[in-house]
Amino acid sequence: MPNRKQLKLQVSLPPLLFSSVLCVGITYPAIAADNNNNNSNKKPNPNQFPPNPLEIRVRDPLIPRSGRDKRPLTQAELATLATALDRLNAEAAAKLQANDEKGALETWYRELRLRRYLGLLPEVQALSRVGGIAWERNLSEDVQYITKRLQTIQQTQLKPPVELDLLRSLAAAFEQVRAPDWSVKVYEQILAAMRQQGNKVQEEALLLKIGELSLSWFDYAKAISAYQELVNFAQQAGDRTKQVNYLKVLAYLYGKDNQIEKSIKIKQELIEFYRNQQDFVQIPAIQLEIGSAYEAVGRLEQATQNYQEAYAFAWSIQQYAAAGDALRKLVALQRSQKQINAALETYQVLVQADYLAYNFYGMMNTYDEVGQLYLEYKNFAQALSAFQKGLELAQQLKHRESYFARQIQRVTEQANR
Incomplete structure (x- = not known):
């Protein structure tokens, strides 16, 4: 690299997922006969959307009571079930490791259905775990099934007062299946609770999370609202570093929002x-x-x-x-x-400026632009001078030498016409 002194110038789910979801001994609901009593000859409709494997209602031998028995499971039975479900998770993971993706999903869906018996928090945590795997493997239908179940939990089953651990797990689960808008809804519920408690540290952290997630799905208005509050937080706390960082993001968001x-x-x-x-x-x-x-x-x-x-x-x-x-x-x-x-x-x-900044490549390109501009306006003498300076730099940099040589030839030919 020369110095200044050296220069001379300036889909649908597969059938297997539903045919062997549960272990041996599980019965399936009888299929009602149609009006013509010809179900045995009826071919399946390829356009029919397959049932949600999380909503299949069949007897599972891991539940120690009949379907007619509505009593809740005892603590001992729940503990036994939890251990069995952990084994199912390990079994599914082993199948996936052995490249048996279908078998793994069948086992995981069975686990997820049964996790409901243990309560919402264990179910949401399991849905988050399996949902993350489905997303990573680009299993879009499975992601949709899991997301739908999470949405159902968020919409119909979370009545106040709600445990914050459950809300946090639900928000994280929505993040796992890349549903940031739903995740934001849950974080806003947590934010309301933190404001009631006067927990400023958690309030700021939640606003930051909401702002980041809203930005990720291009809801600039919600992101702007969150960062405006964050600027106020930092200003009240006298934290100039945070204030500047939040202002930078806010300026960017205003630009994106026109x-x-x-x-x-x-x-x-x-x-x-x-x-x-x-x-x-x-x-x-x-x-x-x-x-x-x-x-x-x-x-x-x-x-x-x-x-x-x-x-x-x-x-x-x-x-x-x-x-x-x-x-x-x-x-x-x-x-x-x-x-x-x-x-x-x-x-x-x-x-x-390029010379003082040691930006010799910049200088070379600038001479090229100057030469092209002079050439455009038929000022051949100035164009030739610019290209010659560019060539001198190119030779010292050993870059684009032939290009500048061609430009000099081009100018000379046009000037001699």
Whole structure:
């Protein structure tokens, strides 16, 4: 790499899942005969959606009572059942390890159905575990079955007061099956409980979780609401580091939600914060972001002003690479507006910024752009000079040498016509 002194210039589930879900000795409900009594000759409808394996109602020998016996299981029976279900989980995991995916799912569905006898919390925890496996293996229908059961629990069975452990497990389960909107609903229930308790630490953590999940499924409005509260939390606590981090995310969210003015206002607050902290290195990048935001909505005068301010400030603190970034944004805008003389002046400053930043590849590319611009306007002498400078750099960098040689030949041929 040369230094400055060296330079000379500047689906449906498979049938097996339902045919052998339970162990030997389990009976299936009788199939009612149709009006023509010809079920034996009737072919299955390939378009019929298969039954939800979590809702199959069959007798299981692990339940020590008949279907007509409605008594609850005793504590001893529940303990025996829990041990048996842990064995089913291990058996399913072993089948999956042996690449018997269908067999593993059959066993897991049996376990999940029976987990209901142990209560909602053990069931939700098991649904979360199996749901995560189904997602990882891209088993979309199984994910849907498990998600539906979790939704049923959340909608119909969670009546206040609800145990927080159950809510947390349910929220985590929805995350496992990648249902962030449902997870947010549960986290909001937990948030309400934490606010009643006055638990500020948990309240902030839950707001952060809600904000992150809402952002993950593009609900910018809900994410904005969460981060606005987080900014207030940090401000009240006097935690400037957290406040700045939350403000950065909030500015990003406003931009994604097309609230450009609010996004810019927050970025201006950040600039003022960094000025007060004398952390000047952070400022040019934010000024550049403001310029880009203005350019995106067609406010080109403000964009130009912010690019110029970013360049000037970066230069003043000897951040020449940042100055070069601002100048590149500025010259691209000038060229798009056919401000050719202004663009050529900016290119001259850009070459100096790249030189001071040791960005020799940037210098080489800048000479290429200058040469192309002069060539476009038939200024062959200036185009040739720019390409020759680019070639000198290319030779020292051993990069794009043949390209610049071709450009020089091209200019020479056009100039001699």
